[in-house]
Amino acid sequence: MSFLVIDGSQGEGGGQVLRTALTLSVLTQTPIELVNIRANRDRPGLLRQHLTSVKAAQAISEASAEDVELGAERIRFSPGVVKTGDYHFVIGTAGSTVLVAQTILPVLALAKGSSTITFEGGTHNGMSPSLCFFKESYLAVLNAMGVKTEVETTSLGFYPAGGGKWTLTIEPTDTLKAMSLLTPGREFEQEQKHCYLKALMSELPDTIGQKEVTAARKALNWNAALGEVERYKTNGPGNSFQAKIKGDVFTSVFEQVGEVGVSSERVAKRCAGRVKKFLKVGAAVEERLADQLLVPMALAGEGEFTTTELSMHTKTNIDVIKQFLDISVHVHEEAEGRWRIRVSKESGR
Structure with a gap:
């Protein structure tokens, strides 16, 4: 069997290469050999969330795979026939369930039947797109392209405790619609009814979230924007501060996760800085x-x-x-x- 060799050290040299290669391997029915997996990271090779991505791609395509284990820096992956249905994938850490979902979603979005997938692990870890981003930004565009999805959240999973659980239902399409996304985000921001500030909190005082909302409102001059604090019960303490700009197709989500030793005001200002850069260009x-x-x-x-x-x-x-x-x-x-x-x-x- 001939394998397309994908060098995992290319470019950013992280999990992005692995996930995109797995997705397109299944969709194009191309056997691949991934080498130098995550070579540019402090801990190269497959960590739990990357291992789960491989196993998820393997499960939905009845693929054969070689050397798939924790720490592996080289694997072979030969996809088979895509199989829709019900799936359940557990990372076992606070690793990103969203990135696992994005590995298999494009495949199931073009499959011949609906699928329901339950994920367990991290949802808001600060090192990858959150579940909020996934729903309001990424899935919103996919829905406009013809893929109907629904997310049901059982619990959130902050870093380092994890413990998040959510379910994604996918109603596929035969073909994806082309999209043109050119309207500047600042055109929506000018009317602050499209702007939102939100602090997600678990096992921490509400005053932290309130200070974040106040600081961001001042930094962005979003005096008319809706601001709120949402409380959740999770496996461990967590805080995700978000600034959002709702557009015609999707919502731009900017997020900063709270850290021990970093003030509420600093968290909010870091988030606001990203928003300002985006609006400026x-x-x-x-x-x-x-x-x-x-x-x-x-x-x-x-x-x-x-x-x-x-x-x-x-x-x-x-x-x-x-x-x-x-x-x-x-x-x-x-x-x-x-x-x-x-x-x-x-x-x-």
Whole structure:
């Protein structure tokens, strides 16, 4: 059997290479050999959330796989027939359930029947997109592209305790619709009825969240924005502060997780700083959503959006996608700090 060799040390050299390669391996029915997995990380190889991503991709495609174990820096993965249905994946740590979900979602979004998947692990760990981002940003765009989804949350999982549990139901589509996301986020921000400040709290005083909302409102001059503190019962203490700008298609979610020794005001200001940078350049899509839109747009065969300066995750995702799909990804800076990315089946564009 011939394997497409994917170098996990390319670009950002982390889990992004692994996840995108698994997704496209199943969708294109291409056997892959992943080498140097997460080579650029302090702890290279498969950690629990990455191992769970491999096992999830293996389960939904009845794939055969070699050397899939904790710490593995090389695996072989040969996909079979995609099988829809009910699945349950447990990470066992506060590792990101959202990233596991994003590995298999594009596959099941184009499958021949509906699926329901339950995930257990982390939902808000600060090192990866949160479940709030997944629902309000990523899934909102997928829904506009034709994939109907529903999320039911049983419990949240903050770092380091984890313990989150949620269920994703997917009603697939035959083809993904092309999307053009060009309207600047600041056009929605100008009317503050589209702006929201929220502090998610567990086993911590409400005053922490209240201080975050107050500090962010002042830093952003969002005097008319709705601000609230939401309390949750989780396996351990946690705090996620979020600033949101609701658009026509999706909500831009900016998040900062509270840390021991970091004041509420500092948490809020860090989050506000990301919002200000995004609004200043006049882009439609913030950094984290940018790299994650590339796979569905490539599968649609067409799409475009504007974003802030390209992250290494975005650049890496473009390179990995091109190893599987015959598409063109045209990237250019159309204004200082604002980049336009266009995906097309036509080469040379």
